[in-house]
Every structure is written in structure tokens, then in C-alpha cells.
Amino acid sequence: MADLAVTGARRWKKPPFIQSRRLRWGLGLGFGIYLALVFSTTEVNWGRVAEGVPRGWRFVAAFFPPDFVSRWDAIAQGIAESLWMTAISTVVGIALSVPIGLGAARNLAPKPVYYFCRGVLAVSRSFQEIIIAIFCVKLFGFGPFAGFVTLSFATIGFYGKLLAEDIEDMEPGQAEAVRATGASWFQWLNYAVQPQVLPRMIGLGLYRLDINFRESAVVGIVGAGGIGATLTTAFDRYEYGSAAAILLIIIAIVMAVEYTSGYVRKWVQ
Amino acid sequence: MLRLEQLEKRYRTGDLALKGVDLTVPDGQIMALIGPSGAGKSTLIRCINRLVEPTGGKVLLNDLELSALGAGQLRRARRRMGMIFQEYNLVERLSVMENVLSGRLGYVGFWRSYFRKFPQSDVDEAFRLLGRVGLDHMVDKRADELSGGQRQRVGICRALAQDPELLLVDEPTASLDPKTSRQIMRLICELCGERKLSAIINIHDVMLAQMFAQRIVGLKLGEIVYDGPPDGLTADVLTEIYGEEDWEATIRKVEDEDDDAGGESIESALEDARARDHAAAVLDRDRVAGIT
Numbered sequence: 001m002a003d004l005a006v007t008g009a010r011r012w013k014k015p016p017f018i019q020s021r022r023l024r025w026g027l028g029l030g031f032g033i034y035l036a037l038v039f040s041t042t043e044v045n046w047g048r049v050a051e052g053v054p055r056g057w058r059f060v061a062a063f064f065p066p067d068f069v070s071r072w073d074a075i076a077q078g079i080a081e082s083l084w085m086t087a088i089s090t091v092v093g094i095a096l097s098v099p100i101g102l103g104a105a106r107n108l109a110p111k112p113v114y115y116f117c118r119g120v121l122a123v124s125r126s127f128q129e130i131i132i133a134i135f136c137v138k139l140f141g142f143g144p145f146a147g148f149v150t151l152s153f154a155t156i157g158f159y160g161k162l163l164a165e166d167i168e169d170m171e172p173g174q175a176e177a178v179r180a181t182g183a184s185w186f187q188w189l190n191y192a193v194q195p196q197v198l199p200r201m202i203g204l205g206l207y208r209l210d211i212n213f214r215e216s217a218v219v220g221i222v223g224a225g226g227i228g229a230t231l232t233t234a235f236d237r238y239e240y241g242s243a244a245a246i247l248l249i250i251i252a253i254v255m256a257v258e259y260t261s262g263y264v265r266k267w268v269q
Numbered sequence: 270m271l272r273l274e275q276l277e278k279r280y281r282t283g284d285l286a287l288k289g290v291d292l293t294v295p296d297g298q299i300m301a302l303i304g305p306s307g308a309g310k311s312t313l314i315r316c317i318n319r320l321v322e323p324t325g326g327k328v329l330l331n332d333l334e335l336s337a338l339g340a341g342q343l344r345r346a347r348r349r350m351g352m353i354f355q356e357y358n359l360v361e362r363l364s365v366m367e368n369v370l371s372g373r374l375g376y377v378g379f380w381r382s383y384f385r386k387f388p389q390s391d392v393d394e395a396f397r398l399l400g401r402v403g404l405d406h407m408v409d410k411r412a413d414e415l416s417g418g419q420r421q422r423v424g425i426c427r428a429l430a431q432d433p434e435l436l437l438v439d440e441p442t443a444s445l446d447p448k449t450s451r452q453i454m455r456l457i458c459e460l461c462g463e464r465k466l467s468a469i470i471n472i473h474d475v476m477l478a479q480m481f482a483q484r485i486v487g488l489k490l491g492e493i494v495y496d497g498p499p500d501g502l503t504a505d506v507l508t509e510i511y512g513e514e515d516w517e518a519t520i521r522k523v524e525d526e527d528d529d530a531g532g533e534s535i536e537s538a539l540e541d542a543r544a545r546d547h548a549a550a551v552l553d554r555d556r557v558a559g560i561t
Contacts (some may be wrong), residue, residue, distance in 0.1 A: 021284075061442055070367065082310075100432075114461040122376075154319075171361075173354060173356050173358040173361070174358050174360045174361065176320055176354075177352065177354060177358035177359070177360070177424075178360065178371055178374070179320065180318055180320060180347060180350070180352040180437075181347065181348070181352075181372050181374050181375055181427070181431055182344045182345060182346075182347035182348035182374065182375025182431070183371070183374035183382075184344060184346070184374070184379060186379050187374045187383075189381050190379075190382065190383055191360060191363070191371050191374060191382070193359055195360050195361075195363050196360070196361075196362065198362075198363070199309060265274055
């Protein structure tokens, strides 16, 4: 007791994340200098911005009122193409990504299979949809088929990687228990792995459906069909009313998919 | 009969978990395996059904050398060994019935199991087992809706659905409260008796081991340091297994048993008093499952 009284309360401070004091201050200072340089060298021509504001405003104003009527046939066809592209590319993409995702899970696949599947996923993920779409349009010609191939390929990278990671994170105890019953590999997959990953994968599938619809509008701009093609045409003809109608329809569909997927995700948990 | 000969397991980190274990478990014997954490208890029972691959020695189940089997033969051999786990390891998103029927996976083809079209005899047996442990009113509940004790009873049903010759039981009570622990141990031992199964039970609780096992094996740093009857566990033996400690309170005394019996009867009287209540019917069912 006497000791405690003399020394007082023992002090405690949270240990710093970076141990070395010099490194810590050095990093902070470096970051400050970087920010200062970035802001001092970014040139903004405020005069041009001021001039541009009314021009930008006119552009936005041209969207009103949205014109659903005069190009309705083209819009309807574009939407139908986009929806077809979205649905089929999501289904095909997911179907292809399941075996690849299984192969890319470290706790399931032997090393060579694992590296091969990870390679496929890396290639699929390293290219933006637009780049794949340009390639596919060259390969298959203009039209929604190129868009379908593009979106399927992009879906493999997205879905396969997340599936593989979900499998790697599964509860090993449950898997061990089913293995101990003498189940075959496919039975084990069906009884131990699938129940653990399915709810999340259904949610991600719906999320991918949503992404694919939005992307279907983008890949159309480079000629891969769908509502994107209709949208570019509308812009090219300065038919801003029709373009506004298309944008509104895209927003409506994305929101509808969003709400549905949120509801379904809650339901499958 | 299960026989281990010079069983050795060296992990890839270089740790020698089992140092040449020789052990024979005759048919119908309930053997408790005790020892401190890290002694190799879990490794030992997992080397038997090769969830962990042994690196040396032999495992023989009725003269079938498990340690030499190929993948397909190993799957067939695993059907004969039911396993019960500390964390129950039920597949949480599957129903109680699916979990129990997963014990039959080794016996049915893929498509049958995929469409959950198990043979009627398997379904009958599953209902019978669930009835035996007092859970036949919960067949379609999801496993994650159950309490710890209920889950472990489903785990027991899954192991027994395999129609095993041997039960490998890994810390069955470590996640349960003291009363449920006793019920679960009693249930395992009774079922082993009914079906003439032998069992290896890893267990931390020395008192439970003494209450329920016919034979106790003490493992320390991968070696057997005690093999004998429950009564032979003296303070010296426990010190040999676990290290220096005051063991007087741990060693079984006759009075403990009496206290226990008194406690049970008070509880059953209480439950009888509540029997008119609708909820009590369910409680009673749980209780009966543990005590019968």
C-alpha cells in the first residue's frame, strides 16, 4: 500500500499504431506535403466554370419534359433487349461461375485447380465491362449478343470470387461433421457447404442482376445493343426528351430490382 | 474392437501430437480419454476416422486397417464410426430431420440425398431416434433454433443414424451447463449400452468421466500416462496427468452421488407441480429425454 501511495496511479496510454516515433511523424508530414502539392497544382479555370454553369443548366433543362411518346417503339425494343441481356447473362454467368468458384476455394480444391480458377477470375475481373464489350462487338458484331457475352464474362469474375471467398469463410466444424458420416464429395457439398453459402449467394445473385441491368445500358453505348444503344441514338439526335424518358425508365427498373432483392435477401436468411 | 498400434501424428509445424500410442478398446466398452488441453485427445480420435491423417502407426477396426484405406473405402468405413462434437457441429441452416438423416449419407446415392428422398426405413429410424431423445416434435425446426442441449441430442441422433459400431465423442459437454452435461453423458452411455457400442469420449470434466465411463485413459503430451478403472484416479494420478494441483475436491466421493439423486427428485417434484401448465409438457419432455 505504501508503495502505491508513493508512486500514485499507474498511467496507461493506448500504444500507437506505428511504433517508431520518427516514422509516425514522417508519414504524417509527408501526407501533408502531398496534399498541399496536389491542391496548389490543380488548375481550375473559374472563369470557364462560371460560363459553363448556364450551359450545363440548359442541358439539364432540355431533359424536361421527358418524352415517352415520339420514340416509344425504339425505347420499348431497347428495354426488352436490355432485360433479355440482363436475365440471360446473369443466369449463364452464375451457372459458369459456380464450378469456377468451387475450384477457387482454397479449402476445397487441390493446388493446381485452385491456381487455374483464381487465374480465370483474375482475368475476368481485370477488364472493365466497356473494354470487354468493345472486344465482343468486334468479335460478334453489333447487337445484344455481344452485350450478353460481355455481361456473362463479367459476372463470372464477380460471382466466382465472392462464392470462393464465402466458401473459404464457412464453418469448418459443420463441414467436418458431414464428412465424418461417410458422405461422398458431392453429398458433402450439398449438405455441408451449400446450406452455409446459399442465402448469401442468392442475395449476391440478385445484386448482380441489378449490376448487369445498369451495365447493359453502358455496354450499349459501344454498340453491344440494349437500352444503351437507344440512349446514345437519342443523344446523337439531340432528342433530350427521349433520353430523359430512357433515364427515368432505367432508374425505375433499378429501383424495382433493388427493392425486390432487399426483400428476397431478408426472406432467405 | 478398435486397436491403435504405435499411432503417431506429427503436424506440419513439426509438433508431435501423438507419440506412438498403443490402445485397445474392446466391443461395448465406454472409455473416457482425459488430459490437459493440447495433450492430443482431439487429434487421437480424429486420427481414428482420419479427419486428421496419422503420420505413423496403424488404426484397426475389427481387423480392417483404417489407416491403409483408399478414399472410397475410407468413406465406407467412416459410416461405421459415429462422431459427436463439442460445438455440436449441426449444419445450422438444415432442419433437425435433415441433420439426422445426414447420418445416412454414406448409405444412399447422391440424387436420393439431393432430393431428400431417403428410404422409408431411414426415416422411421430417424423418427425413432428423435423420439428416444425427446425431440420428435421438432423435426422441421431449423438446427439454429435449438438450445445447446437439444442440439447435442440431435448430434447424437445423427451419429447413431449411421448405425455405427464405435462412437467417437469429442468434448460432448464442454459447451453445456452442468445439469445438461450429465443428461447428455447419461444419454450417450445408455444408448451405447442399448446398442452394444463402444465409445471413446474425450472429456475435460474428470468427475463426469468417473461417473459414466468404465475405463479411463489419461493422455499427456501425446503419451498414455494412465489406463485403468475410474476408481484408480487418485490425487497422484491426476497430478501425473495434469500437473500439481489440489485434487481432493475433484475425486469422486460417495456422498456426491446421493446429493445428486436428491437434487433430481426435487426437480421432478417441481416439474410435476407445473404439469398442469401447457408449457410444462414440453419441459417435461426435455427432462424425460435426459433421465430415462
